[in-house]
Amino acid sequence: MSLNLRHKQTECIARMLNLNQPINVTGTTNEEAYKILIYDKFCQNILSPLIHVKDLRKHGVTLYFLIDKDRKPVHDVPAVYFVQPNQSNVQRIIADASRSLYQTLHLNFSTSIPRPLLEDLATGTLTSDSIHRISKVHDQYLEFVTLEDNLFSLAQKSCFLQLNDPSAGDREIEDIVEKIVSGLFCVLATLGVVPVIRCPRGGPAEMVATALDQRIRDHLLSKNNLFTEGGNFVSSFQRPVLCIFDRNFELPVAIQHDFRYRPLVHDVLGLKLNRLSVQGEKGGMRSYELDSSDSFWLTNGALEFPEVAVEIETQLNKYKKDVDEVNKRTGGTHGAEFEGTDLIGNTKHLMNAVNSLPELTERKQVIDKHTNIATVLLGEIKERSLDSYAKKENDMMVRGGIERSELLSVLRGKGTKMDKLRFAIMYLISSETINPTEVEAVEAALRESEVDTAAFQYVKKIKSLNVSLASANSASRSNIVDWAEKLYGQSISAVTAGVKNLLSSDRQLALARTVEALIEGRPNPETDIYLAFDPRAPKSGSGASSSHLKGPFKEAIVFMIGGGNYVEYCSLQELAQNQQPAKHILYGTTELLTGGDFIEQLTLLGKKMGLGNASTPPQ
Amino acid sequence: MAKARDRTEDFKDAVRQSARSLGYDEAKLASILASFIIHKPPQRSPFSKAAFKTLESIGELELFLLRHRKDYTDLHRTTEKERDSIEHEVSAFIKTCQEQIDVLKNSINHEEESSKGWLGITTAKANADTIAHKHGVVLILSERLHSVTSQFDQLRAVRFQDAINRAIPRRKLNRVTKKDSTETSKSGDVELSEPDELRSEPLRVQQQLLDDETRALQVELSSLLDTVQETETKMVEMSALNHLMATHVLQQAQQIEHLYDQAVEATKNVELGNKELSQAIQRNSSSRTFLLLFLFVLTFSIIFLDWYS
Numbered sequence: 001m002s003l004n005l006r007h008k009q010t011e012c013i014a015r016m017l018n019l020n021q022p023i024n025v026t027g028t029t030n031e032e033a034y035k036i037l038i039y040d041k042f043c044q045n046i047l048s049p050l051i052h053v054k055d056l057r058k059h060g061v062t063l064y065f066l067i068d069k070d071r072k073p074v075h076d077v078p079a080v081y082f083v084q085p086n087q088s089n090v091q092r093i094i095a096d097a098s099r100s101l102y103q104t105l106h107l108n109f110s111t112s113i114p115r116p117l118l119e120d121l122a123t124g125t126l127t128s129d130s131i132h133r134i135s136k137v138h139d140q141y142l143e144f145v146t147l148e149d150n151l152f153s154l155a156q157k158s159c160f161l162q163l164n165d166p167s168a169g170d171r172e173i174e175d176i177v178e179k180i181v182s183g184l185f186c187v188l189a190t191l192g193v194v195p196v197i198r199c200p201r202g203g204p205a206e207m208v209a210t211a212l213d214q215r216i217r218d219h220l221l222s223k224n225n226l227f228t229e230g231g232n233f234v235s236s237f238q239r240p241v242l243c244i245f246d247r248n249f250e251l252p253v254a255i256q257h258d259f260r261y262r263p264l265v266h267d268v269l270g271l272k273l274n275r276l277s278v279q280g281e282k283g284g285m286r287s288y289e290l291d292s293s294d295s296f297w298l299t300n301g302a303l304e305f306p307e308v309a310v311e312i313e314t315q316l317n318k319y320k321k322d323v324d325e326v327n328k329r330t331g332g333t334h335g336a337e338f339e340g341t342d343l344i345g346n347t348k349h350l351m352n353a354v355n356s357l358p359e360l361t362e363r364k365q366v367i368d369k370h371t372n373i374a375t376v377l378l379g380e381i382k383e384r385s386l387d388s389y390a391k392k393e394n395d396m397m398v399r400g401g402i403e404r405s406e407l408l409s410v411l412r413g414k415g416t417k418m419d420k421l422r423f424a425i426m427y428l429i430s431s432e433t434i435n436p437t438e439v440e441a442v443e444a445a446l447r448e449s450e451v452d453t454a455a456f457q458y459v460k461k462i463k464s465l466n467v468s469l470a471s472a473n474s475a476s477r478s479n480i481v482d483w484a485e486k487l488y489g490q491s492i493s494a495v496t497a498g499v500k501n502l503l504s505s506d507r508q509l510a511l512a513r514t515v516e517a518l519i520e521g522r523p524n525p526e527t528d529i530y531l532a533f534d535p536r537a538p539k540s541g542s543g544a545s546s547s548h549l550k551g552p553f554k555e556a557i558v559f560m561i562g563g564g565n566y567v568e569y570c571s572l573q574e575l576a577q578n579q580q581p582a583k584h585i586l587y588g589t590t591e592l593l594t595g596g597d598f599i600e601q602l603t604l605l606g607k608k609m610g611l612g613n614a615s616t617p618p619q
Numbered sequence: 620m621a622k623a624r625d626r627t628e629d630f631k632d633a634v635r636q637s638a639r640s641l642g643y644d645e646a647k648l649a650s651i652l653a654s655f656i657i658h659k660p661p662q663r664s665p666f667s668k669a670a671f672k673t674l675e676s677i678g679e680l681e682l683f684l685l686r687h688r689k690d691y692t693d694l695h696r697t698t699e700k701e702r703d704s705i706e707h708e709v710s711a712f713i714k715t716c717q718e719q720i721d722v723l724k725n726s727i728n729h730e731e732e733s734s735k736g737w738l739g740i741t742t743a744k745a746n747a748d749t750i751a752h753k754h755g756v757v758l759i760l761s762e763r764l765h766s767v768t769s770q771f772d773q774l775r776a777v778r779f780q781d782a783i784n785r786a787i788p789r790r791k792l793n794r795v796t797k798k799d800s801t802e803t804s805k806s807g808d809v810e811l812s813e814p815d816e817l818r819s820e821p822l823r824v825q826q827q828l829l830d831d832e833t834r835a836l837q838v839e840l841s842s843l844l845d846t847v848q849e850t851e852t853k854m855v856e857m858s859a860l861n862h863l864m865a866t867h868v869l870q871q872a873q874q875i876e877h878l879y880d881q882a883v884e885a886t887k888n889v890e891l892g893n894k895e896l897s898q899a900i901q902r903n904s905s906s907r908t909f910l911l912l913f914l915f916v917l918t919f920s921i922i923f924l925d926w927y928s
Binding site for chain 2: 012015016020033034036057058060061062063071072073074075076077108112113115118119121122123125126127131132134136137138139140141348350351354
């Protein structure tokens with residue numbers, strides 16, 4: 001059975017909307033069939049890719065509001081609250097209950113509500129004498145956003161920035177790790193599986209893995225745990241593997257320009273929560289939705305852009321042919337000639353035509369939508385010459401360097417400032433040794449184009465640190481200075497390792513290769529040193545039963561801390577398809593970043609380290 | 620499937636703790652905790668009572684359809700008359716449900732109007748959210764009814780298809796049997812004519828004439844039968860098509876009505892706008908003349924004062 005995260009999350013939400021009672025299929029009417037849904041901003045983002053407004057009505061929801069909006073009383077109707085457990089939401093709930101806005105309140109929190117907040121809620125409702133309004137309190141464990149069947153995001157902003165911040169204290173790092181762990185726990189609880197956890201040594205990945213392992217262990221020991229499998233030892237064939245990586249493992253992927261359809265739409269046009277707004281052909285913004293119900297998007301998302309244009313053409317021609325056929329059969333074009341014997345066939349054709357009309361209009365709408373998107377994309381690509389950026393970056397990665405003249409010509413040519421900065425950073429990462437004169441020339445060219453070079457300086461510094469820190473190895477883990485050094489050391493060695501991987505001829509991402517090795521379970525020098533955790537196995541017996549931890553797995557959940565994008569998602573899906581037999585890979589990250597967003601985080605990091613020009617105006 | 624964690628027990632614990640800390644006595648505590656277990660029957664407004672009743676009736680309709688679906692579609696279980704009666708019942712039921720929904724809709728509109736009549740003072744019963752909620756309820760009910768009716772339409776379409784299919788093979792069967800009958804009659808004629816050659820000639824001629832006539836009548840009658848059956852199938856098809864078109868046309872009619880209402884509103888707005896514009900122009904011109912007059916008078920008064928002093 002393959003893991004379909006979107007399906008499971010939708011099921012959970014449907015159950016929640018049915019007031020957490022199992023949905024009965026028979027036609028008996030529930031006494032509380034009509035309800036009002038109230039959510040906060042974060043939960044709105046969770047709900048919007050999954051349910052449309054008209055589907056809400058099928059579950060009996062008549063109205064839906066944001067919790068912060070001013071709401072009027074609607075008596076004799078139960079209200080379903082779906083909010084995050086924080087202080088302001090709890091206060092708002094107490095206020096609503098005391099004002100008797102609704103008949104009863106069913107509270108659902110997106111993750112486990114901590115004890116102190118629960119006591120606050122109790123005290124508040126007691127003092128306002130509205131305790132009879134609160135009917136039920138549930139923890140839904142749904143604090144993540146599912147965009148596709150196998151793509152999810154925790155929607156936690158600026159994770160990379162906070163984790164790599166040189167001024168971050170121990171406490172803050174622990175807080176972030178805690179948040180990530182709780183998000184991952186929600187994902188695993190919704191899927192209902194206890195995976196085997198693999199992660200590279202050192203860095204945030206290891207911290208998250210240990211904390212998650214501990215949390216699942218504690219939870220399994222408590223009563224009424226959420227994981228439906230029995231407590232016995234289940235063979236590794238049934239359990240998926242959860243691979244946790246840090247962004248520093250493979251930095252170039254987040255920065256480079258890619259030329260496939262999905263990454264392009266995300267990067268250039270800003271796809272958010274499967275929604276996109278572009279300039280329509282007749283002027284005015286049109287808003288489109290791109291999710292799994294759009295068949296064209298599903299099948300052609302991973303193609304390169306020129307092929308996508310060709311696909312649109314073919315679809316359009318096929319549609320025109322179908323429409324012509326329908327017209328011909330029913331005599332819609334020129335005058336109909338009614339022959340007696342043909343009449344029955346004619347009417348049958350007419351009926352078929354009328355029935356197939358809605359399907360044809362829908363196809364036309366999809367084709368129009370993608371034509372519009374492709375046109376806008378084409379305009380952007382021509383203006384910024386993104387195709388040459390993508391090609392040159394690819395060449396750089398494969399060859400390991402670039403002609404100086406070509407580099408400088410690109411930096412002085414077309415493209416936004418962000419594009420040039422990305423190209424310069426890619427050059428920096430791809431070249432094995434840093435040639436100071438070339439770097440000087442590059443910086444001069446960047447300053448000419450008024451680009452804020454803080455991010456560039458940051459990457460340069462990290463790379464130069466590698467030379468001096470290559471020998472330094474972490475001793476103890478408790479000391480914060482050692483930990484910071486270890487973090488840098490790991491990030492640098494990871495960057496160089498990533499570069500070495502990229503220098504090989506085949507252009508597979510290092511992430512894809514590592515995940516392949518982890519899934520197949522063959523001995524591999526890179527992945528053998530990875531740590532492995534099994535929350536189900538007893539703590540002591542780690543050595544004897546470790547074989548099952550590395551065995552081949554059927555399914556994998558890949559999690560990237562610090563930000564991911566559609567390029568990784570597409571390559572992981574390709575990997576899953578190419579396996580024999582086809583395996584199933586879920587991809588998740590703390591947030592989906594475009595190249596521009598990631599560079600901004602690097603810029604802030606550079607500024608915090610005190611690098612970057614003071615003279616150039618901020619971006 | 621993953622389960623959600625029910626924290627109501629923890630909540631009750633927290634309530635108990637805070638009640639004790641706030642100094643509530645045991646009786647109050649017991650009553651509060653009892654309210655968790657025993658829910659008071661909720662008081663419902665007449666609107667929601669009516670809405671629930673309508674929902675129940677639509678549910679009953681669905682059950683009825685489910686139960687009789689097999690009877691309706693299977694060719695051998697019921698006669699045509701029974702099927703007609705089922706159809707009649709179902710359409711009557713649908714009509715009553717539709718009427719109930721309309722009653723609910725009208726009650727909302729009445730409330731809206733009556734609340735507006737009180738100089739804009741809205742009572743607690745009729746605020747924007749409640750009205751929106753009631754509209755939502757009505758919308759849900761009508762959508763439910765719509766889905767049940769489309770299910771029923773599908774069943775009817777299947778019935779039509781069966782009728783058509785039954786008509787066509789009958790025609791084919793008849794044509795084949797007709798051919799057989801003509802062949803057998805011809806072969807019969809040949810056989811008959813030979814032994815009768817030695818019998819009386821005029822009798823044979825008369826018989827021949829009679830036979831010809833009968834044959835001609837047969838052919839005519841069978842062709843009539845043919846055309847009648849063709850017409851029957853065409854009628855069945857036409858009714859199916861009509862039905863199909865009718866649903867679409869009804870949809871379009873609703874859309875057109877909506878557009879018409881909007882257009883009427885738009886013309887009203889444009890008229891109001893025109894009035895405002897003309898008023899503004901008037902004021903503009905009148906103010907201009909006034910201003911000129913004022914300046915004129917001022918200049919003359921200044922000249923006069925200058926001449927005077």
